[in-house]
Structures are given as structure tokens and as C-alpha cells.
Amino acid sequence: MVILGIETSCDDTAASIVIASGSFDEPRFAIASSIVSSQAAQHAAWGGVVPMLAKREHEKNLPAILAQALSDANVTPNNIDAIAVTKGPGLEPALWAGIAFAEKTAREWKKPLIGINHMEGHIVAAVLSKSTVAPAPKIVFPALALLISGGHTELVLVHHWLKYQKLGATRDDAIGEAFDKVARLLGFPYPGGPHISHAAEKGVASGISLPRPMLHSGNYDFSYSGLKTAVLYYLRDRGELSQQDRSNLCREFELAATDVLIAKTRRALAEFTPASLIIGGGVIANTHIRASFTELISSEFPHIHLHVPAISFAGDNAAMIAAAAYIHLINGETTATTIRAQGHLSIA
Ligand code: KG4
Ligand code: ZN
Numbered sequence: 001m002v003i004l005g006i007e008t009s010c011d012d013t014a015a016s017i018v019i020a021s022g023s024f025d026e027p028r029f030a031i032a033s034s035i036v037s038s039q040a041a042q043h044a045a046w047g048g049v050v051p052m053l054a055k056r057e058h059e060k061n062l063p064a065i066l067a068q069a070l071s072d073a074n075v076t077p078n079n080i081d082a083i084a085v086t087k088g089p090g091l092e093p094a095l096w097a098g099i100a101f102a103e104k105t106a107r108e109w110k111k112p113l114i115g116i117n118h119m120e121g122h123i124v125a126a127v128l129s130k131s132t133v134a135p136a137p138k139i140v141f142p143a144l145a146l147l148i149s150g151g152h153t154e155l156v157l158v159h160h161w162l163k164y165q166k167l168g169a170t171r172d173d174a175i176g177e178a179f180d181k182v183a184r185l186l187g188f189p190y191p192g193g194p195h196i197s198h199a200a201e202k203g204v205a206s207g208i209s210l211p212r213p214m215l216h217s218g219n220y221d222f223s224y225s226g227l228k229t230a231v232l233y234y235l236r237d238r239g240e241l242s243q244q245d246r247s248n249l250c251r252e253f254e255l256a257a258t259d260v261l262i263a264k265t266r267r268a269l270a271e272f273t274p275a276s277l278i279i280g281g282g283v284i285a286n287t288h289i290r291a292s293f294t295e296l297i298s299s300e301f302p303h304i305h306l307h308v309p310a311i312s313f314a315g316d317n318a319a320m321i322a323a324a325a326y327i328h329l330i331n332g333e334t335t336a337t338t339i340r341a342q343g344h345l346s347i348a
Pocket of ligand 1: 148150177193282287
């Protein structure tokens with residue numbers, strides 16, 4: 001089955017052609033093309049994503065992104081079996097742009113259309129491989145999924161494909177949002193996560209101590225706004241920082257943010273004893289966080305399979321949306337001609 005995926009939930013305009021095969025239990029995906037066009041530069045001047053600006057940029061860029069996805073994959077509309085589009089969660093104006101474009105394309109090409117949950121896409125991203133030859137890794141269920149992005153921080157128990165149970169989520173800021181806000185306090189451009197990560201690599205232990213919010217809360221919820229506020233107070237009290245002090249602060253922020261992720265995940269692994277751990281979302285591009293999870297699994301849970309997406313599929317992309325659509329379609333789900341944007345759509 002050849003699926004066109006369209007993703008516009010935030011500030012990336014993405015289209016992808018995925019060639020999907022295999023059964024519901026063992027789906028296989030070959031990524032024929034995956035185009036991601038970031039609007040970060042347009043939003044940087046505002047310090048974050050402006051929803052109506054994102055919508056306009058998506059509308060402007062989608063036709064060319066689609067044309068590129070088709071040509072990179074060497075397919076024509078005739079070859080497409082279905083069109084998948086992100087229906088939420090995300091910024092509603094941004095979602096509208098992708099949905100309207102997908103609806104129009106499905107009408108013109110006379111193709112079935114399906115709306116996909118963005119977070120489900122981030123879970124499925126773990127089985128995407130850039131190589132069209134290497135088989136996608138098979139997920140052994142039940143799995144625990146940790147989703148860490150600019151908009152979400154959540155732990156989800158995946159009993160099987162499409163059977164999700166949310167264990168907990170952030171009560172305020174998402175982890176990526178905290179990285180971006182701290183980066184802004186330090187004068188880094190949006191999105192700041194990669195800048196913090198880069199600076200943290202040069203940091204050393206320096207006596208700075210930031211809180212680990214909700215570390216011992218006894219549940220699976222997170223809170224990252226207090227950590228960001230602690231950085232704000234530290235900067236206010238210390239005044240001008242040297243380059244080394246800034247790096248040390250970034251390091252301590254990254255360690256604090258990671259410690260909570262690791263502690264909650266460790267507890268969920270012990271309580272629910274899943275066979276696999278899946279991590280998804282843009283923040284898993286962070287080198288320290290990736291290494292910390294590799295270490296956690298190899299030292300404490302060596303029998304658990306760890307699935308971390310390739311960097312190109314960690315952040316928002318449309319291949320994950322097309323792949324998730326295949327799992328729904330092969331399960332016999334019906335398609336639609338119109339899709340409703342659901343900014344606060346939850347996975348379970
Ligand atoms: O999944 P994603 O592309 O978009 C959302 O659905 O939110 O995640 C984007 C987030 C941003 O907050 C960005 O700063 C963060 O991922 N991010 C990182 C790194 N690379 C991206 N955060 C920390 N370290 C990184 N290397
Ligand atoms: Zn995302």
C-alpha cells in the first residue's frame with residue numbers, strides 16, 4: 001500500500017510517501033520520501049510559534065512540499081492508495097491548513113482519507129528505518145512509550161497497536177517547551193533545545209543545583225515549569241554569567257530534566273514490566289537523554305528492547321503519520337471525506 005502522509009501540527013510542513021506492507025502484528029515500512037520544511041526561522045523573531053503565521057506558511061508551502069515528496073519517491077498520484085493527515089493534537093490553525101489541503105487533494109485524486117493522532121505517529125516513528133532494504137524492527141508488546149516533544153511529555157502503555165493507556169503527562173510545560181524557554185532566557189534563538197544541548201556539552205559540575213520537580217511524586221505526571229522558573233531566578237540573582245557559567249547552567253538544566261524522565265520511566269518499567277520501551281518526539285534528538293536511556297536499559301533492564309527513532313524521524317515528520325495510517329487501515333478502519341481538527345486530542 002502506498003500512503004501519502006501530511007503533517008502540519010506545529011511549525012514543520014511535512015509530506016511523505018511510505019510504502020507499507022506486512023500484517024497488523026508486523027507492519028513494514030519503506031520510506032520512499034520524507035520532506036520536512038521548518039518554519040523555525042519565521043517564528044524565531046517572535047520567540048516561539050505563532051499559530052496564524054504557521055497556518056499561512058503551511059498553506060503557502062504545502063503544494064511544493066507535496067510535489068517534492070512525489071518526485072523524490074518517483075510516484076504519481078495514480079500510485080497513491082490513501083492519504084493520511086494529522087488531525088491533532090497541535091495548534092488548531094496549523095492543523096486546519098494540513099487538513100484542508102489533504103481533503104482537497106483526496107477529492108481531486110479520488111483517494112480515501114484518514115485522520116491520524118500526532119502522538120501515535122511519534123510512537124510508530126520508532127519502527128521507521130531510512131533504509132528501504134533493512135526490515136523495520138518489530139515491536140514486542142506490551143510496550144511503554146515515553147513521548148517527549150515541544151508540546152508533550154507523556155508516558156503511555158501500548159498494549160498493542162491502537163490500544164493505548166495514558167499513565168501520566170506533564171501538568172504544565174512540556175520538556176521541549178522548557179528547553180526552549182530556558183534557551184530564550186539565555187538569549188539563544190528558537191527552537192533552543194539543540195543550543196542548550198550544545199552548550200551543556202562544555203559544562204562541568206559547578207555546584208549549581210536545580211530542582212527535579214515531581215521526582216518523588218509517586219505518579220507518572222511531570223512538571224517542567226518550576227525547573228524553568230528556577231533557571232529564571234538563578235539568572236536574576238547571579239546577573240551576568242561567563243561563557244563557562246552558562247555552559248554549566250545548561251548542563252545542570254539538562255541533567256535535572258533528564259533525571260525526572262529516567263526516574264519515572266524506571267518506575268513504570270518496574271511496575272508494568274513491558275517487553276519494549278519506545279521513545280518518541282523531538283527531544284529524543286538530545287544526545288545526553290539518548291545516552292541516559294541506553295544506559296538505563298543496558299544496566300537495569302537488559303531484557304527490554306529499546307526503540308529510539310533515527311534522528312530524522314524523532315522530530316515532526318509525515319512518514320510517521322503515513323505509517324500510523326497503515327496500521328489503522330490494515331485494521332479495517334473506515335476512511336472519511338472530511339476531518340475535524342482536534343487541538344487537544346489525547347492518545348487515550
Ligand atoms: O517533536 P517535535 O519536533 O515537535 C513537537 O511536536 O513539539 O519537538 C520539538 C522540540 C522543541 O522543543 C525542540 O527544542 C526540542 O524538540 N529539541 C531538543 C533537541 N532537538 C530538538 N531538545 C533538547 N535537545 C535537543 N537536541
Ligand atoms: Zn511532535
